[in-house]
Amino acid sequence: MQLKDVNLTKEQIVEYTEKYMIETYPRMPFVAVKAKDMYIYDSEGNAYLDFYGGIAVNNAGNCNEKVVATLQAQVGQIMHTFNYPYSIPQAVLSKLLVEQTGQGKLTKCFYQSSGSEANEAAIKLARKWSTDKYGPNRFYGLTALKGFHGRTYGAASATGQPESVIQVGFKPMLEGFKYIEYNNLKAWEDAIDENTAFIMVEPVQGEGGVRPGTQEFIQGLRDLADKHDLALIFDEVQTGAGRTGTFWAWQGFGVAPDIMSFAKGTGGGVPFGGILANDDKAAAFGPGAHGTTYGGSIMCCAAALAQCQEIIDRKLPANAEKVGAYFRDKLATLPHIKEVRGKGLLVGAEFDFPGAAAIKKIGIANKLLTTAIGTSIIRMVPPLIVTEADCDKAFDILKAAVEEAYKQTK
Numbered sequence: 001m002q003l004k005d006v007n008l009t010k011e012q013i014v015e016y017t018e019k020y021m022i023e024t025y026p027r028m029p030f031v032a033v034k035a036k037d038m039y040i041y042d043s044e045g046n047a048y049l050d051f052y053g054g055i056a057v058n059n060a061g062n063c064n065e066k067v068v069a070t071l072q073a074q075v076g077q078i079m080h081t082f083n084y085p086y087s088i089p090q091a092v093l094s095k096l097l098v099e100q101t102g103q104g105k106l107t108k109c110f111y112q113s114s115g116s117e118a119n120e121a122a123i124k125l126a127r128k129w130s131t132d133k134y135g136p137n138r139f140y141g142l143t144a145l146k147g148f149h150g151r152t153y154g155a156a157s158a159t160g161q162p163e164s165v166i167q168v169g170f171k172p173m174l175e176g177f178k179y180i181e182y183n184n185l186k187a188w189e190d191a192i193d194e195n196t197a198f199i200m201v202e203p204v205q206g207e208g209g210v211r212p213g214t215q216e217f218i219q220g221l222r223d224l225a226d227k228h229d230l231a232l233i234f235d236e237v238q239t240g241a242g243r244t245g246t247f248w249a250w251q252g253f254g255v256a257p258d259i260m261s262f263a264k265g266t267g268g269g270v271p272f273g274g275i276l277a278n279d280d281k282a283a284a285f286g287p288g289a290h291g292t293t294y295g296g297s298i299m300c301c302a303a304a305l306a307q308c309q310e311i312i313d314r315k316l317p318a319n320a321e322k323v324g325a326y327f328r329d330k331l332a333t334l335p336h337i338k339e340v341r342g343k344g345l346l347v348g349a350e351f352d353f354p355g356a357a358a359i360k361k362i363g364i365a366n367k368l369l370t371t372a373i374g375t376s377i378i379r380m381v382p383p384l385i386v387t388e389a390d391c392d393k394a395f396d397i398l399k400a401a402v403e404e405a406y407k408q409t410k
């Protein structure tokens, strides 16, 4: 069957999906067929205001014109070759990504196809660097409670949520991780021993409830890494590509890591990710030390190049900072709000009742897309092209949704 010949009803699409797929996702009740800028359109012609951005991916807007044009041109020319030949998109994108870290900060990159894979590469690089230098026992990583690094085994093992669905049923996890309370610097200092190789955190915890690292904590981790010769890894999968007000979130803290992972918003909708590292750590990966069929795919690098260039040219990090501040101030006036957290356009609104699922559902019925975390947090990660007027519209829908959801819980 050719896709162009398919003519299914919404009910049939739902039926096929439920019958033929292993479903692990709570689906939104519509079929997405088109997207542009701040909106996603369903099969019945409804337009949804997109405040989840494909989960912090569509940073330059849904179906950004330049990303689409670049990808179309690239796909028509060459889609995939593996990493044996040199390629123009890889070479140019690598230069851009390294230059975005500032003079002499992070100097080399390695590509993967997702955020989880990017974190696998970061963990492997840190372990290799440490065990090459200090011997086979020095491979432990300290990671944060309530952190999130992905669903593959290494990334899930690094995820400090041992009692959650991420780990329960999948144990034993990979050996070598200790989970420490986020923003509690003293606890990290106390946890370091002779087998510690690296520290890995998100500069702002995303999936764990949108919790920004404090300046003291992020700087303190850098100091601890320097003092004990540990690799400091920042997971920028969700915070990167302009989301928090600077191209990389660590730039907002003025604290550079030794290794960082990226994915999501840097690719703009294609499966893309990777790591950046400084010379010292990057040198631990020699020929054959790591590899991937799709990481660094020509078409994905072409799309990522267009996406990152758009983020830079349109000054989207600055927009994220300005509109994010406006939106968070406004959210603080919502009924039943307990706390508004975040940085730039990585925004979490925590309510004083367990209504997140209902708020999200009522929002969707009124054509606003958000995501729920836990029982009482709504997370919003819209495209970074979002305007204050878009935020006003989202706010009005949210306000009505909160009031309705509260009534339902009574």
Ligand SMILES: Cc1ncc(COP(=O)(O)O)c(C=O)c1O
Pocket: 055, 114, 115, 116, 117, 119, 148, 149, 150, 151, 202, 206, 207, 235, 236, 237, 238, 239, 263, 264
């Ligand atoms: C901070 C962080 N790291 C890693 C990941 C995993 O990325 P992916 O889903 O692309 O594997 C995510 C996904 O939400 C994330 O937020």
